[in-house]
Amino acid sequence: MAEAMTYYEKAVKTDLPTMGVPGVNAFLGDIAVSKDEDKTIVAGFYRMEKSDEPLVYEYHYHEMKIIVEGEMIISDAAGNEVHATAGDVFYFPKGSVITFQSPNYGIGFFCGQRKEGEA
Template identity: 30%
Template sequence: MSRAATKDNYTYLSQKPGLQLIKVGSYDMKELNTILGIPEVKSQIIDIPITANENAATVGLYAMQEADKGFDFKYDFLEMKTVVTGKFVLSDDQGNSFTAEAGDVVIINPGTTVTFHGESDGTAVYVAHRLPEPTFA
């Protein structure tokens, strides 16, 4: 995956003045099995850029359905993921394991590799301290 996003590749949500709303279905989600090259993975994602300043932020929606196989993802940025439906079975390269359920918040620190296990079946909204991932946007 390329992580070479530049600030001028996107239209950012953070615009003045005031309040903004993202309606359900406003963005098409990308299939992760194609992006990751793991056909057994049943997972979708979309990155939506909020701001491009030195404290770049991206919001997104992530979904995973139960599958025969999970996957690993290396985070080189801070991310907060709030589970809105279902559950995510997660472990990291530090030996931590969790089942995050609706209402739970998962904080993923930079430098962590997270395993998303195949028995996961849920949806989460996340905020990441980075520009959007080009293959997810």
């Protein structure tokens, strides 16, 4: 029997929980999770709002992200910096340290090679 697809209507409007980092207005929520125990992938949304401090995040897994709304300033430990807007795509390899900021707000859709809740 064929597997059925799963539909998440207006998922970009999901109320995301805070990441709980003091001084940082960052929110993240896992929306979809694969059923493959060996190669689990998770997809969801990340929202960054203007904050007193940037979010510095070390990736313990591989992730792809596309900016779907607003804008973010994204930089890495190698000194690269991008003013990202809707349609920009990023690959964050396992072990990378990435800094996120926003002059107002930005929303990114991500797909990561990790288990649910491990961000």
